Amino acid sequence: MKIATHDPQPVSRTGKALRLAGLFAFMAGLFIADTLTDLEIAIGVLYVAVPLVAASFLPARAILLLSGLCLGLLLTSYELTSGGDPAAGPINRSISVIVVIAATMLVLRIRPAILAGVAAREQLAQVARVNMLGELTASIAHEVNQPLSAIANSGNAGLRWLGAQPPNLDKARQALARVVSDAERAASVIARVRSLARPVPPHREWLNALDTVEEIIALIRDELTRNQVTLTIESGEGMPPVLADKVQVQQVLLNLILNAVEAMGTTSPGGRTLRIRISLAEGGQALFSVQDKGIGLKTDNVEKLFDAFHTTKPDGMGIGLAVTRSIVETHGGKVWATANEEGGASFHFTLPTSRTDIP
Numbered sequence: 001m002k003i004a005t006h007d008p009q010p011v012s013r014t015g016k017a018l019r020l021a022g023l024f025a026f027m028a029g030l031f032i033a034d035t036l037t038d039l040e041i042a043i044g045v046l047y048v049a050v051p052l053v054a055a056s057f058l059p060a061r062a063i064l065l066l067s068g069l070c071l072g073l074l075l076t077s078y079e080l081t082s083g084g085d086p087a088a089g090p091i092n093r094s095i096s097v098i099v100v101i102a103a104t105m106l107v108l109r110i111r112p113a114i115l116a117g118v119a120a121r122e123q124l125a126q127v128a129r130v131n132m133l134g135e136l137t138a139s140i141a142h143e144v145n146q147p148l149s150a151i152a153n154s155g156n157a158g159l160r161w162l163g164a165q166p167p168n169l170d171k172a173r174q175a176l177a178r179v180v181s182d183a184e185r186a187a188s189v190i191a192r193v194r195s196l197a198r199p200v201p202p203h204r205e206w207l208n209a210l211d212t213v214e215e216i217i218a219l220i221r222d223e224l225t226r227n228q229v230t231l232t233i234e235s236g237e238g239m240p241p242v243l244a245d246k247v248q249v250q251q252v253l254l255n256l257i258l259n260a261v262e263a264m265g266t267t268s269p270g271g272r273t274l275r276i277r278i279s280l281a282e283g284g285q286a287l288f289s290v291q292d293k294g295i296g297l298k299t300d301n302v303e304k305l306f307d308a309f310h311t312t313k314p315d316g317m318g319i320g321l322a323v324t325r326s327i328v329e330t331h332g333g334k335v336w337a338t339a340n341e342e343g344g345a346s347f348h349f350t351l352p353t354s355r356t357d358i359p
Contacts, residue, residue, distance in 0.1 A: 015057070015204075016057055016058075019053070019057055020058075023050055023053060023054065023066065026049065026050070027047070027050060027069065027070060027073060030043055030044075030046055030047060030073070031073045031076075031077050034073075034074070034077040034078075034081070035077040035080045035081055036081075037081075044074050044077075044092070044093065044095075044096025044097075044099075044100075045095070045096050045099045045100075047070040047073070047074060047096070047100045048099055048100055048103040050066050050067065050070050051063050051066065051067050051070075051100075051103055051104045051107045052103065052107060054066050054107075055107045055110075055111050055114060056114070060108055060111065063104065063107060063108065063111075064104070064108075067100060067101070067104040070100050071097060071100060071101070074093065074096055074097055074100065075093070075097075078090075078093045144186055144190065147182035147183070147185040147186040148182075148186060150178065150182040151178075151179050151182045151183060151186075154175045154176070154178040154179045154182065155175070155179055157171075157175045158171075158172045158175035158176050158179070161175060203245055203246075203247075204243055204244055204245050204331075205243070205244075205245075205246065206241040206242070206243055206354070207241060207242045207243075207244055207246055207249070208239075208241060208242075209235065209239050209241075209242050209278045209286050209288070209351075210233070210235040210239065210278060212242070212246060212249055212250060212253075213233060213235075213253060213276055213278065213288075214233065215250065216250040216253050216254055216257070217231065217233070217257075219254075220254070220257065220258070223258075223261065224261065224274070227261050227264070227265070227272065228269040228272055229261055229264065229272045229273070229274050230272065230273045230274070231273075231274045231275075231276070232273070232274070232275045232276070233275075233276045233277075233278075234275065234276070234277045234278065234279075235277075235278040235279075236278065236279045236280060239278060239279075239280070239286065239353075240280075240284070240286070240353040240354040240355050241353060241354050242286045242351045242352070242353050243331075243351070243352050243353065243354070244331050244351050244352075245327075245331070248327045248331075249327075249331075249351065251323075251324075251327065252324050252327055252328060252335075252349065253276075253288070253290070255321070255323070255324050256290040256324065256347045257274070257276075257290060259321075259347075260274050260290055260291075260292035260294060260345075260347075261274070261292075262294075263292055263294025263295050263296075263344070263345065264292055264293060264294040264295075264344075265294075266294075266295065267293060267294060267295075271293055272293065273292075273293050274290070274291070274292050275289075275290075275291040275292075276288070276289070276290055276291075277289040277291070280353075280355075281350050284353055284355030285333060285350040285351060285352055285353060286350060286351045286352075286353050287348060287349075287350050288348065288349050288350070288351070289346055289347070289348045290346065290347045290348075291340060291344065291345075291346040292344045292345060292346075293340070293342070293343055293344035294343075294344050294345065295344075296339055296340070296343055296344055296345055297337060297338075297339045297345045324349070328349045328350070328351070331351055331352065332351075332352050333349055333350040333351045333352065334349065334350055335347070335348065335349035335350075336348055336349075
């Protein structure tokens with residue numbers, strides 16, 4: 001075990017291609033089954049699944065084209081079917097055609113509402129990101145100020161070495177190397193802040209779970225120090241890579257960690273301990289746990305914690321944990337909270353890994 005102590009959403013092209021291939025395979029399977037049997041209505045109505053699924057990631061014109069293809073397959077399979085009741089067959093086929101057309105019209109009518117809901121969720125996620133960054137202003141300023149101060153000191157030292165008689169070029173080169181290193185460090189901090197603040201389309205990639213956690217900790221280390229929080233990170237040996245959007249996962253971690261720090265605000269400084277554990281859950285998913293020794297959870301509120309606009313904070317917005325749940329569930333995981341026996345609370349979430357059956 002490694003232990004470190006510190007203190008329709010947009011779909012990628014690959015995702016669209018895989019979903020579209022799945023729809024075509026589904027349609028082909030229905031066509032074959034419909035052609036080889038005389039169960040016209042029982043199989044034909046299943047084509048309604050095509051426009052329903054397509055509405056989540058395809059534009060209206062593409063949905064119409066797919067529905068037209070479904071109707072063409074329905075009529076073609078009817079002509080190719082050798083068995084069946086000559087009297088009931090046309091009626092059953094007509095019912096299937098009407099159902100597919102009705103489903104397509106319904107999907108096209110409600111699609112704007114679906115897209116509006118997606119846009120609203122994205123806006124809430126953006127508000128949550130900006131709100132969390134506002135809470136981190138002092139920490140971010142400190143993180144940026146440290147390398148800037150070091151750059152100034154190294155620059156002055158370099159000037160002194162160059163102004164010496166004779167000039168000490170080796171020392172000057174070392175000072176300039178420190179300037180470059182600290183400038184890159186400052187740029188890294190700013191890049192992490194920008195990635196969390198700006199809205200970006202989801203981009204899933206294979207991530208190292210421990211590295212992902214440590215990167216977000218680097219951004220808030222001063223926040224933990226200022227609140228006298230002792231942090232421990234534990235990661236199981238041989239953890240497989242996680243398939244997720246890095247920025248979104250770090251947003252989830254940031255929200256849970258800041259909530260934990262705030263929950264320990266009334267705890268004595270010596271007891272403010274935070275533990276982040278990374279392990280394998282049943283089924284091969286990665287399990288992230290954020291455990292604190294704060295004020296704990298009220299058992300009657302546990303199920304409501306992740307509801308939108310439900311908050312236990314006097315000035316809270318009630319969207320942080322709701323966005324957290326949305327992000328985790330979009331990735332195919334789940335999130336929940338438990339009360340610790342020794343006091344405090346634990347928040348857990350899972351993400352798919354290379355050992356998980358990923359759709």
